[in-house]
Amino acid sequence: MVDLEFERRLERLFAEAPELPDAGAFAQRVERRLDTGWTARRWLIGAAGVVGGVIGASQLMLSNVFQRVETAGDSARLLSTSINHLSAGTDWMAAVSSAGVVVWVAGAMAVVMMGFVLTRVLGEI
């Protein structure tokens, strides 16, 4: 019969794995594969972001969004004029009325964001 003592001894023998001479090289190979996978994943995410951005931008262009924003701006201006008539003391709606400015600010933020993404991607290379 195989006794418990022998099983323990066997477990100990299995646990005593000898250090292989190329342990360092093996670890480097694993790290290299990890880095490659990581970089590839980031590229994939970046590419997906760019493609999504392009599709989003093209959808915006195709749906005449600027014209709609302009119309909305006109409506807002009209609304603000009406409100100003109602409450001459408050001019906070004036800021909202400048919808064109909002579009420009959003555009600038998008450009900054794109620059940030590009910087990260270049950093990864």
Add this chain to the structure above:
Amino acid sequence: MPGLEHSRFASLHDVELCSLAATGERSAFGELVRRHGSAVRGVLRRMGAQGAEADDTAQDAFLTAFERIAEFRGEGTFAGWVKKIAARLYLRRLQRERRLGAMTAEVAEEEAPRRGDADAVIDLEEALQAIAPAERLCVTMCFGAGLSHSEAAEALNLPLGTVKSHVKRGLEKLRTRLAPDDGAALEGRRGNG
């Protein structure tokens, strides 16, 4: 600077390194690979994998471990966890290459055990080489990779009773080859270089 990073992580415990690796710190995981790579490769070789095959499977096991590092709760040892992953990956590889069936079916009758023969009492590697592949697989999975009998049966796609028989027979043969003074003999061997 890999050297600096290595020394930065060298003093940390495995659990701390795992926590760092879970945040995406690949260098911390590299330190874990440096610490336990040989043990994982050793288990695969003991299961019967050849040098390059064992190394490839061990690499895949570490990459899988990195992907699933958040699942490691520190209940067992990190090395034990990766060994289990590696053993399962190796079995999957054998199945894919249609080698597993032949290995588990092959129960060659061993030559009579040479109890007391000084040449027979060598080390675990040689003792494992001398037993049937199915027995070697089962014994190594249970004692080297830390799988339970039922986990091994499931991974090998064999009935639990068959796995238990393989383990029992394998242990008896190993015992005969390693006993009676395997511990002392091994110590002596290690002491002699």
